Amino acid sequence: MTISPVWSWEGRVTSELLLILDTSTTAGSVALCRGEHLLAEIVVDSLANHSDQLLLHVQQLLTEQQCTLAEVAAFAVIDGPGSFTGLRVGVTAAKGLARACHRPLFGISSLHLLASALPYVTLPVCAFLDARKKEIYAATFSTATGSPCLLDGPCVLPPQQFLAAMPVPALFVGSGAVLYRDLIVERFGPLAIFAPGPLHTPRASSTAPLVLQRFQSGESGDPGLLLPRYIRPSDAEIAQQK
Known part of the structure; x- marks a missing residue:
């Protein structure tokens, strides 16, 4: 029997640079925070642009703040509920970034995001x-x-x-x-x-205190375990059940 290794972060992370993505609704946002302090945030109001622009917005924030992706200590993504397409876009992108950088990824509820403000x-x-x-x-x-x-x-x-x-x-x-x-x-x-x-209008930056708390607690943040929280079945799943 093969036992998969336990997920662990790569090296010792001393910064508190957080990158938080939200594509759960039409009002998507990408926030770059240092701890609880917001450095910069991009907010868009078009679900159609999430898949085309998300990674461009990430790069724009990093460039404007003179940071690199390697400096990000932890990633977070709003994982639902919300638009099925939007959630897939955001979760997939966040998992790819976290895996590439070997950093933790934390999922946050879209409803928790609203209450956080x-x-x-x-x-x-x-x-x-x-x-x-x-x-x-x-x-x-x-x-x-x-x-x-x-x-x-x-x-x-x-x-x-x-x-x-x-x-x-x-x-x-x-x-x-x-x-x-x-x-x-x-x-x-x-x-x-x-x-x-x-x-x-939800803002990704509202969750920075929670993301920081989970990061500092040593929570594993294994990207492989994160899945969108749809809450209800898709139209395709409903059709299959009939």
């Missing part, structure tokens, strides 16, 4: 992403201590069903919160609070 909120934070088909990807977090702590979810279901079981008052964030704002207000009235407009 709202630290120290005393209310529950409800992250909603439009899942199409009149459904949402949803999860509820507590961010009272700074870092999001999952309370409920993630799941995919009609917004009415999730709202019926939700705690109130709550703070809503994400494309699903924007799309179903009227439904949320109808359900909760003035108890429904919405994040400021810019925070509904």
